[in-house]
Amino acid sequence: MSNNDQTLAIHGGTPVRKEGFAEWPIYDELEEQYLLRVLHSSKWGGVGPVKSDDYSPMIPQAEKKFAELHDADFAVACCNGTVALTIALQAAGVRPGDEVIVPPYTFIATAFGALAYGVIPVFADIDENTLLIDPEAVERAVTPKTRAVIAVHIAGAPADLTKLKEVTTKHGLVLIEDAAQAVGAEWEGRKIGAIGDIGTFSFQSSKNLNSGEGGMIVTNSRELWERVWSIVNVGRIPGGAWYQHELVGQNYRITEFQAAILLAQMTRLEEQMQIRESRTALLDSLLSTIDGISPVPAPEGTTKHAHHLYMLTLDKEFAGRIDKDEFIRRMNAEGIPLAYGYVPLNQNRAILSSIREWTGQERYDACPVCEELCAKRVLWLHQNVLLSDESAIEDIAKAFRKVIASYHVNT
Numbered sequence: 001m002s003n004n005d006q007t008l009a010i011h012g013g014t015p016v017r018k019e020g021f022a023e024w025p026i027y028d029e030l031e032e033q034y035l036l037r038v039l040h041s042s043k044w045g046g047v048g049p050v051k052s053d054d055y056s057p058m059i060p061q062a063e064k065k066f067a068e069l070h071d072a073d074f075a076v077a078c079c080n081g082t083v084a085l086t087i088a089l090q091a092a093g094v095r096p097g098d099e100v101i102v103p104p105y106t107f108i109a110t111a112f113g114a115l116a117y118g119v120i121p122v123f124a125d126i127d128e129n130t131l132l133i134d135p136e137a138v139e140r141a142v143t144p145k146t147r148a149v150i151a152v153h154i155a156g157a158p159a160d161l162t163k164l165k166e167v168t169t170k171h172g173l174v175l176i177e178d179a180a181q182a183v184g185a186e187w188e189g190r191k192i193g194a195i196g197d198i199g200t201f202s203f204q205s206s207k208n209l210n211s212g213e214g215g216m217i218v219t220n221s222r223e224l225w226e227r228v229w230s231i232v233n234v235g236r237i238p239g240g241a242w243y244q245h246e247l248v249g250q251n252y253r254i255t256e257f258q259a260a261i262l263l264a265q266m267t268r269l270e271e272q273m274q275i276r277e278s279r280t281a282l283l284d285s286l287l288s289t290i291d292g293i294s295p296v297p298a299p300e301g302t303t304k305h306a307h308h309l310y311m312l313t314l315d316k317e318f319a320g321r322i323d324k325d326e327f328i329r330r331m332n333a334e335g336i337p338l339a340y341g342y343v344p345l346n347q348n349r350a351i352l353s354s355i356r357e358w359t360g361q362e363r364y365d366a367c368p369v370c371e372e373l374c375a376k377r378v379l380w381l382h383q384n385v386l387l388s389d390e391s392a393i394e395d396i397a398k399a400f401r402k403v404i405a406s407y408h409v410n411t
């Protein structure tokens with residue numbers, strides 16, 4: 001290496017990578033065709049008449065395809081992954097004031113989706129290796145008020161559904177899968193989503209399936225499907241009269257335009273999953289030769305990882321003597337979009353004050369494993385990075401090697 005190569009870009013050296021990474025979203029004439037089909041059909045919304053015999057509505061097609069994709073008997077589209085959680089809780093009979101056990105390491109929607117309906121999130125710490133909710137911590141968090149557990153498949157790796165199911169069965173709880181990051185993932189050979197009682201997905205623009213905004217709820221229970229459908233459709237019942245409202249619901253529908261994009265994007269999913277899988281394998285093997293960082297492993301029962309994020313951790317000893325923010329700044333200067341990731345939800349002030357309002361009590365669920373990992377060790381790359389070519393992945397490893405070496409030289 002010449003001197004200039006070793007000088008960090010943050011100190012004026014040459015960045016490892018000047019080109020960007022794969023663009024997101026990815027689309028072509030197929031999306032255009034489907035969108036135009038909706039436009040010219042005049043059927044733009046999720047309800048109302050179909051005016052032409054040659055138009056087959058997009059929403060039911062997308063629901064059917066998605067249910068097949070996840071080996072689920074039923075799927076209902078809704079406007080996003082946040083309300084999907086609220087709908088799932090309500091449909092499963094969880095009531096305001098009940099408790100739901102959630103991980104602290106997730107997007108805030110996992111807790112807000114519950115609080116929006118007055119359901120109280122209780123935080124159970126994560127497993128130090130997988131960063132997924134720890135089934136033993138879940139069992140310790142059960143109280144007489146607990147009605148449900150939300151298993152979040154963070155980064156696209158399934159939470160341990162086998163052990164979680166044992167806990168929920170033993171205590172008579174509903175198991176909800178927040179699968180917003182895990183489209184296409186499998187646990188012990190089965191598609192996630194409907195392994196628990198009910199599963200929720202998101203098609204917000206950063207997710208692996210993108211319809212701009214959008215969500216889906218899957219289940220194998222006809223009864224739950226009917227309730228979900230009803231809540232999404234202002235309390236109407238399937239096959240009922242227009243002004244017959246049997247449940248309190250809202251208008252949580254998506255538009256035909258979103259379903260059109262979703263249908264087109266679904267045709268790309270398998271190919272994109274394979275690319276992410278192969279880039280992940282390459283990055284894993286390159287990083288295995290670098291001291292100081294390790295990829296986050298999926299739990300043992302994982303038979304397919306959805307790779308929404310590439311998560312890695314700084315090794316404990318290294319993390320103990322460097323600053324995570326400074327490490328990220330050095331990597332970003334090298335042209336690598338390394339990200340800080342989540343902050344612990346059990347410490348979020350909006351959640352804590354909302355819990356206080358709903359319960360009239362001060363509560364703080366300590367999650368030391370999550371708190372330490374967030375502050376010191378976890379790092380992310382986003383899914384589109386994994387759609388880049390192999391030389392991009394090699395540059396990521398080069399940048400890690402260069403930045404980590406800079407600490408050994410300077411400290």
Ligand SMILES: *Cc1c(COP(=O)(O)O)cnc(C)c1O
Pocket residue numbers: 079080081082083106107109110152178180181201202203204214215
């Ligand atoms: C994105 C996400 C959600 C929320 O989905 P939206 O469609 O953005 O409302 C919920 N949970 C997790 C884990 C997510 O990543």
